[in-house]
Amino acid sequence: MFVLLMLVVMTLVSNDSSHIILTESIEFFRKRNWRTRIRYLLKITSSFSSSKCMAGRSYRPTVEEVNQWAQSLDKLLSHKYGKAAFQIFLKSEFCDENIEFWTACEEFRTMTSLGKLSSRARTIYEEFIQCDAPKEINLDYQTKDAIIQSLPLPSLTCFLSAQKKVFNLMENNSYPRFIHSELYKELCAVARGEGKYLKF
CATH class of the missing domain: 1.10.167.10 (Regulator of G-protein Signalling 4, domain 2)
Known part of the structure; x- marks a missing residue:
């Protein structure tokens, strides 16, 4: 599931209406079973990836950026992508x-x-x-x-x-859990170009 949440981050972080869609997506997760979640996320990521605002642009973080997120909560929140990932993690834990x-x-x-x-x-x-x-x-x-x-x-x-x-x-509770979460591990893998982590 964290891989799928990560894909939502990658497609929504730069969109003007991302906050609304992000909230709706997580609410959908909370009410649906595992297979339905996958179908829904694949549909969202596909539609956003093909939209004009995403055409020809990459929102994948660099290895350096992802590594910096583990240095402090300040650095995580100062990066738009990092903050979006952290918010998705908190939403998945019902503490956003x-x-x-x-x-x-x-x-x-x-x-x-x-x-x-x-x-x-x-x-x-x-x-x-x-x-x-x-x-x-x-x-x-x-x-x-x-x-x-x-x-x-x-x-x-x-x-x-x-x-x-x-x-x-x-800083003392949610942030350490995020840094040790599967979501953060997947983000690190994606930044390194290890595509195998994106296979379902």
Whole structure:
């Protein structure tokens, strides 16, 4: 299954609508049996590989890039392909809310429209932080309370403390599992040009 997930990364990482399709693909995995998953993935990878946006372009990472992902979580997340692979891994383990929150915080800190800051801060709070949020992350009371207090007049760094805590959580738990996962091993093999790992 990790080989198939890897193929989804390779075909979706550069597409503008990749986040939506990636989410739909993993949800499909969670509800279907093994053979159905394979047929579905082969259909997706085939259609995307033949699309105009993919024509003549390769999104396969280099050996150096894949090796760098094992050096630190920072290096993994700074690479578009690496981040997509990590997110797929987390989705397969039903624990992708942390990377989604981290990404939302990264985007929030780069916002240029101060007029939209308050509404976006509220959206992040409702999606990830408030009690029984749809993608609630694990934060201590003090951190949550500080965010609540900042919501009426949020700053670009109002989620920074929470983001750092979530990063540390991923760094100590999910990231080591990813580096030792079959998905990462397959990515290394593909980067080395060992096509035998792609045979079904």
